[in-house]
Amino acid sequence: MNVPIQIIIIDDKPLALNTFITELEIVYGENSVQIFNDSKIGLDYIFDNLTKKMIVILDYDLSQNKYDEDKTGLDVLKKIREKTSLLTVIICTTKPLNEIPPLDLVAFINNHIFTFIDKFGDETMGKVEIVEKAVLFMNKQIDTVLEEWILRRTATEREIPHMKTKSGKTYSLNDLLFEIRNQTPLGIELQTNMLNITIDSLTRDKEQLND
Amino acid sequence: MKKNTLNWRFDVNTFRLIGRDLITDRITAIFELVKNSYDANAQKVEVKLFDVVPNLLHSKIIIKDDGLGMSLDDIQNKWMVVGTASKRQTSMSSPAPYNRKYVGEKGIGRFAVDKLGGNVVIRTKKEGEKQWLNVELNWENYEKLAEQQELTLFTDVENAYFFEDAENENEHGTELIITKIRETWTESSLQRLSKELTKIVSPLHPLNPPFHICLYANEFEKQFDGKTPLVADIIDFYSHKAEIKYHIDKENPENSYQEVLSFDTVKKIIYTTKKTIQLFGGISMQLFYFNLEAKAKFNKYYSSVGDTRIDGIKIYRDGVVTTPFAEMEEHRERKKDILGIDKRLRRDTFTRISIGDILGMVYITKEQNPQITDATGRQDFKDTKQYRELKEFIIEQLYAFEQVKLFERSEKSNIVSTNLEKGKENFENFENQVKNLEKEINKLKPELKPALVSLKQEIKETKEVYKKGVDLINEERKEFVRKESMYLSLLSTQMYSVQVAHAMRTKIGSVKDMADFFSRRYPDEKFEAKFKEYAKLIHTELQELQHVTDFMLSYAKADMKDIKEFNIKKTIEELLNKTYEIPFGDSGITPIIEMKDCVISGHKQFFKDIFQQLISNSMKALENIKDKKIRCSGYAEKDGYVILFSDNGYGIAPGKEDRIFDMFYTTTAEQGGAGIGLWVAKNRIAALEGTIQVVENEFKPTGATFKITIPFNRK
Numbered sequence: 001m002n003v004p005i006q007i008i009i010i011d012d013k014p015l016a017l018n019t020f021i022t023e024l025e026i027v028y029g030e031n032s033v034q035i036f037n038d039s040k041i042g043l044d045y046i047f048d049n050l051t052k053k054m055i056v057i058l059d060y061d062l063s064q065n066k067y068d069e070d071k072t073g074l075d076v077l078k079k080i081r082e083k084t085s086l087l088t089v090i091i092c093t094t095k096p097l098n099e100i101p102p103l104d105l106v107a108f109i110n111n112h113i114f115t116f117i118d119k120f121g122d123e124t125m126g127k128v129e130i131v132e133k134a135v136l137f138m139n140k141q142i143d144t145v146l147e148e149w150i151l152r153r154t155a156t157e158r159e160i161p162h163m164k165t166k167s168g169k170t171y172s173l174n175d176l177l178f179e180i181r182n183q184t185p186l187g188i189e190l191q192t193n194m195l196n197i198t199i200d201s202l203t204r205d206k207e208q209l210n211d
Numbered sequence: 212m213k214k215n216t217l218n219w220r221f222d223v224n225t226f227r228l229i230g231r232d233l234i235t236d237r238i239t240a241i242f243e244l245v246k247n248s249y250d251a252n253a254q255k256v257e258v259k260l261f262d263v264v265p266n267l268l269h270s271k272i273i274i275k276d277d278g279l280g281m282s283l284d285d286i287q288n289k290w291m292v293v294g295t296a297s298k299r300q301t302s303m304s305s306p307a308p309y310n311r312k313y314v315g316e317k318g319i320g321r322f323a324v325d326k327l328g329g330n331v332v333i334r335t336k337k338e339g340e341k342q343w344l345n346v347e348l349n350w351e352n353y354e355k356l357a358e359q360q361e362l363t364l365f366t367d368v369e370n371a372y373f374f375e376d377a378e379n380e381n382e383h384g385t386e387l388i389i390t391k392i393r394e395t396w397t398e399s400s401l402q403r404l405s406k407e408l409t410k411i412v413s414p415l416h417p418l419n420p421p422f423h424i425c426l427y428a429n430e431f432e433k434q435f436d437g438k439t440p441l442v443a444d445i446i447d448f449y450s451h452k453a454e455i456k457y458h459i460d461k462e463n464p465e466n467s468y469q470e471v472l473s474f475d476t477v478k479k480i481i482y483t484t485k486k487t488i489q490l491f492g493g494i495s496m497q498l499f500y501f502n503l504e505a506k507a508k509f510n511k512y513y514s515s516v517g518d519t520r521i522d523g524i525k526i527y528r529d530g531v532v533t534t535p536f537a538e539m540e541e542h543r544e545r546k547k548d549i550l551g552i553d554k555r556l557r558r559d560t561f562t563r564i565s566i567g568d569i570l571g572m573v574y575i576t577k578e579q580n581p582q583i584t585d586a587t588g589r590q591d592f593k594d595t596k597q598y599r600e601l602k603e604f605i606i607e608q609l610y611a612f613e614q615v616k617l618f619e620r621s622e623k624s625n626i627v628s629t630n631l632e633k634g635k636e637n638f639e640n641f642e643n644q645v646k647n648l649e650k651e652i653n654k655l656k657p658e659l660k661p662a663l664v665s666l667k668q669e670i671k672e673t674k675e676v677y678k679k680g681v682d683l684i685n686e687e688r689k690e691f692v693r694k695e696s697m698y699l700s701l702l703s704t705q706m707y708s709v710q711v712a713h714a715m716r717t718k719i720g721s722v723k724d725m726a727d728f729f730s731r732r733y734p735d736e737k738f739e740a741k742f743k744e745y746a747k748l749i750h751t752e753l754q755e756l757q758h759v760t761d762f763m764l765s766y767a768k769a770d771m772k773d774i775k776e777f778n779i780k781k782t783i784e785e786l787l788n789k790t791y792e793i794p795f796g797d798s799g800i801t802p803i804i805e806m807k808d809c810v811i812s813g814h815k816q817f818f819k820d821i822f823q824q825l826i827s828n829s830m831k832a833l834e835n836i837k838d839k840k841i842r843c844s845g846y847a848e849k850d851g852y853v854i855l856f857s858d859n860g861y862g863i864a865p866g867k868e869d870r871i872f873d874m875f876y877t878t879t880a881e882q883g884g885a886g887i888g889l890w891v892a893k894n895r896i897a898a899l900e901g902t903i904q905v906v907e908n909e910f911k912p913t914g915a916t917f918k919i920t921i922p923f924n925r926k
Contacts, residue, residue, distance in 0.1 A: 013797075016717050018748070019724040022741055064799045068837065094717070120720040124727055 003053045003148060004028075005135060009035045010042040010076055011059035011092065012066070019124045027128060038066035039076050047083060050181045053144060055134050056080065057117065060093035060100070074104055074111075081111045084183045088138045090130065092117040142191055143180045150177055221365035223356045229293070229322045237394065238407055240326035244274050244387060245411060247321070249422055249531060251278030251385065252309045257437060258408070259427040263396040270392040272327055277384040280337040283344055283372075290321060290333075291370075309420060311529070325350050329391030338383040342374040351391060401428055401435060409443035413527045413572055446570055448512065450505035451615055453481050455608065457493030459579070469493055471607070474614035481611045489604060491597040492580035496605070498524075498571040500564070500612045502619060523566030524605060526573045526583075533575075533585065533592075564609045564616065573605060610870075631681045638674040645670060696898075702891065704763065707823060711759050714797035718752045725749050755796075758789040765816070777815045779852060779921075780806040783843055786822055798830060799839055806845040809852050811921060817895040821903075824892040825856050825917060832860025832915065840910065851901070851922035859910035868905040896921070 005028055011017060014035050024033050036042030039062060046056060058073035070076050073091050080087055091113050093100065114134050117127050138144055150158060150173045161170035165186070171179070179187030241258060248256040253276035261271040281290060324331045329351040336343045348370050356363040396404075408424050427437025455470035468485040475482055501509055501521050509521060526533050575583055582597035592598045645667055652659050725745040732738055787795075787802040795802060826841065833839040836859060845854040863871060872893045896903045901921040908914035 013717070016721045016724075018721060019728040019745070022728065022738075120716060124724050125731070 003144075003151060005032060005138075006049070006052055006054045007033045007057065007131065008042060008046055008054055009033065009057045009059075009092075010037075010039050010062075010073070011035065011057075012037050012062050012064040013059075016094075016119055017092070020127045023124055023128045024131060027132070037064075039070040040067035043076060043079055046080065046087070050084060050087075051178055053138070053147065054087060055131065055138060056087055056089045057092050057131075058089060060091055060095065072104070074107055077108070077111050077113065084181070085112065086141060086143055086181065086183060088134050088141075089113050090115055090117055090134055092119055094119045096121075142194065143177070146180065146194075147177055150174070223353050223363045223365045223368060225293075225365040226322065226325060226350060226353050227357070237326050238400075238404055240323035241272075241274070241404065242407065242411070243323040244321075245408065245424060246531065248274070248276035248278050248385070249311060249411075251276060251280070252311065253278030253384065254421055255423045255425065255440075257425045257427065258404075259429075259437060260396060260401065260435075261429050263392055263428070264398070264401075264430050267392045267395055270328075270390070272389040272392060273386060274389075275384065275386040280340075280383040280385055281333075281335045281344070282337055282340065285337075286333070286335070286344065286346055286372075311418075324348070324387060324389055326393070328389035328393055329354070330389070332388040332390075333385065334388065335385040336377060336383055339380055340383075341377055341380055343377050344372065344374055346370060346372040396428075398431060398434075401426075401431060405435065405441055409441045410525060411532050412443075412530060413532070413574070418530055444513075446499050448501065448505050448509040449499035449570070450502040451481065451500040451612065452498065453483075453500075453608075453611065454495070454497050455483055456495045457488060457579075459488070459493055467493075471604075472498075472611040474611040474618075476614070476618075479618055481615065489600060491583060491601040491604070492575070494580065494601070494604075495574045496571060496608060498569060498608060498612065500569050500615065502568075502616065506568070521567055521570050523569060524571035524573060526575060528575050528580075528583070529577055564613050568616075569609065569612065571605075575601075631684065634677060635681060638670070638677060642667075642670055642674065707762070707827075711794055714793040715756060715759060717797065718756055718793065722749050722752050755793050758792060762790045765819075773816065774812060774814055776810055776812045777818070779809045779811060779818070779845060779854070780804075782815065782818060783822060783845075783854075786819060786826070787841070787843065791826060794830070795841075798833070800830065800833060801838075801840050803840060803842040804844075806843065806854075807847060809845070809847050811852060811923065813899050813921070817898055821892045821895045821919070822856070824888040824895075828888050829856075829858035829860055829915070832862070833858055834860075836860055836913075842909065848920075850924070851920050854919045854921075855906070855909065855916055856919065857909040857914055857916040859914040862908060862913045863905055863915050871905070872903070 007024055007028065009017065009021070014021070014037065021033050021035065025031075034045065036045065046054065058076050060073045062070055062072055062076070065071070070079075073093075077089055077091070080089060089112075091108060093116060096118075097105070097116065114137060115130060117130055122130070153173060158173045160172060162173050162176060163171045165171075171186075176187075176190060180191055181187070245256050245258065256274065256276045259271075259273040259275070261273075262269045263272070329349070331348045331350070333346045333348070334343055335346075353365075353368055356368065405426050408426060411424065412418055412422055423440035425437045425440055426435045428435040453472050455472060457469045458467060460466035467488050469488050470483040471486050472481055473484050474480070506521065580597070580601075582595050583601060584593050584595075645663070649660075649663050649667070652663060725748060728745060729742065733742065783806060784804055787804055791802070794800075822843075829841050833841075838859070840857075840859045842857045843854065845852060847853075872889045893903055896919060899921050901919060903917055903919045906916050906918045908916045910916075
């Protein structure tokens with residue numbers, strides 16, 4: 001089952017992305033794209049929906065942003081990264097890369113953006129392709145894979161206490177997904193353990209890979 | 212548990228990093244060493260150069276002072292400790308009566324020696340000591356070690372020292388004997404050195420106790436005899452002089468003030484006014500301006516004496532010069548002008564003062580101006596807010612002289628005009644007198660008549676030539692005004708293009724994408740609604756783009772002599788709602804127009820120029836404002852039409868309301884402001900015989916409002 005994907009766009013002047021948004025909706029569904037010209041509202045939406053499968057596209061130049069504090073997409077990106085390192089973020093810019101201040105470029109790398117979209121340079125379908133690549137990338141992330149696996153369980157199965165910590169707190173599958181998506185200490189530990197187990201099982205019995 | 216630690220070590224190359232590579236020229240090097248002598252309470256420093264021209268086989272440079280001198284302990288624990296703060300711990304040199312504020316600070320001046328030569332022997336003695344201490348620093352040794360493969364540490368290199376008995380125990384001082392000189396010197400570079408050394412101490416504030424510098428060069432003994440202390444030339448031949456001081460009243464700080472220069476346009480003189488002490492502290496300044504005549508006199512006098520120049524402003528801290536002086540021409544433009552005076556010149560015509568027009572001394576003190584400190588290379592000051600403001604302040608004082616220059620030029624121009632016209636009159640009188648003379652001669656000595664005839668003919672011809680000459684001059688003046696006008700229009704177009712270009716790009720991009728959508732998806736029932744939407748949008752965007760091209764075409768077609776009737780209200784509406792629709796939309800500016808209808812006759816293009824400049828100005832002022840507004844209101848009065856043009860941007864600094872109309876005055880250089888906009892506006896308004904001034908801003912708390920009046924009846 002394919003989990004529906006949400007594409008969040010934060011841009012103070014989204015007019016230039018008109019056709020791009022239309023094409024995204026053709027590919028991912030009618031209500032798959034959410035546009036915000038106020039970065040605060042956009043961020044609130046993102047943080048309220050961290051458990052959902054999301055790709056975020058941030059405009060670099062937010063000089064006409066309704067929310068003053070965020071002047072560029074980098075400001076918004078930093079706020080996202082404070083909460084989670086898992087969200088796939090693309091930066092959309094009208095400036096050629098060599099006109100972006102080098103320090104900002106460094107910050108983009110350090111904050112793990114997926115890539116850039118050139119508002120004017122990339123054709124509409126080129127932009128869509130970039131988003132498709134981002135989705136593919138996202139699908140390989142552990143939280144995404146886990147989510148799809150969980151969603152194949154029944155609703156009841158998802159609520160059963162699945163794990164118990166030393167302190168006695170129990171977690172269902174849904175809870176675990178929440179922990180990972182929000183990158184809590186438990187979530188991070190769980191992620192690492194899962195990866196270790198997976199690698200371990202890969203190198204042992206091949207039969208164990210069957211699902 | 213014992214910790215694991217690591218220590219810093221310095222590669223032997225360090226000596227070059229803080230010597231040759233840090234001090235950028237050898238005159239600075241000598242300068243630094245002389246400053247050290249100053250700090251050591253020397254009264255006399257001898258700088259001697261032996262056999263430095265034209266080859267360096269036996270060359271030697273000696274810098275000898277009669278200062279405090281150093282003991283072995285001083286050398287070991289202060290001189291040979293890099294970055295010593297011992298000077299910085301107390302703010303004065305000891306003992307009295309010198310009270311010299313230390314001028315060398317960072318503890319690396321001593322490495323300046325490396326710039327001059329590959330070997331130095333330091334010979335030093337304190338008063339009362341029985342022996343002279345000699346320390347040899349062989350930089351060449353360091354070089355050799357640096358070239359080797361294995362790591363050698365700067366701190367491991369050994370430097371020999373020995374003692375020699377002193378004849379006179381009371382002698383004291385330090386002598387630097389530098390050999391293996393790196394570069395040859397020429398006569399002119401020695402002259403340069405001499406001139407620069409004279410500037411160490413302000414020529415107008417000699418020190419007490421004195422600090423004399425003597426220069427000796429054995430190859431030019433006559434010029435540099437080493438006996439007479441170098442003295443700066445008295446500043447002479449200037450055409451204008453001005454001075455400002457400051458006053459600090461610790462008890463009543465409100466009585467403290469900083470003087471600033473102003474130009475009285477009525478009395479046509481420079482005068483001082485009082486302002487509060489600025490961010491950088493109190494400073495005093497002396498400025499000497501040389502107009503063309505003064506420059507000619509100066510150069511005539513000094514060309515025979517040697518290399519002397521009118522070369523801008525020097526900053527003296529606690530009586531000793533701090534600003535750089537560089538080696539020859541190739542560095543002149545770059546290094547001398549650290550205040551950036553000539554940088555402004557690049558964008559200029561005739562009124563700006565360049566560093567070739569003024570000599571100035573700025574006096575700062577460590578006490579009053581602690582934030583003005585040397586940058587490490589000694590070729591500039593540290594880039595702090597206070598220093599930036601100091602630079603601006605100094606340049607502002609030059610403004611008064613610029614007014615003088617402007618005034619003198621227009622005076623001269625007026626005088627010439629008057630004289631030229633008078634000349635015509637004189638010819639008429641001359642002709643009449645000759646006619647009268649002719650009558651007399653005909654009566655008394657008719658035989659002289661032929662001579663008179665040819666004389667009359669010559670006068671007539673000369674008069675014709677003269678008249679033609681004057682007419683030509685007047686023609687050229689008109690031509691100049693015409694060209695200037697065209698130039699200004701071009702500037703306007705260019706400015707508009709820049710503003711519009713970015714916004715246009717967005718529009719064109721989006722039209723392109725929509726067309727692309729059509730070509731990919733049409734026909735498809737599913738997207739009927741989208742097709743309709745995009746078709747409409749394409750139309751709207753292209754219409755806006757058309758306004759832009761229309762505007763630019765209007766410039767191409769405009770005839771400078773085009774005077775006709777036009778509706779003020781409609782013209783402004785067109786400008787704000789159509790021509791500027793795209794850039795306003797892009798920047799989020801809301802135009803508000805409240806104008807009464809009015810038709811005037813005049814130059815429509817000039818009129819548009821005015822508002823274009825004002826809009827351009829406002830757009831820059833509005834850049835960081837949230838709710839951007841531009842408002843234009845207008846109404847007719849008895850004699851003319853009044854327009855109020857306002858924005859809610861950051862406004863105009865108080866006191867600058869008149870200066871903003873000056874050519875090349877800009878506060879928005881970083882946003883690409885060239886300082887021309889308001890000057891153009893004023894110029895155009897003057898062409899329409901109107902006026903423009905800054906009035907109280909309509910928008911609060913910040914904003915700017917311009918009031919423009921255009922008379923109905925014009926000549």
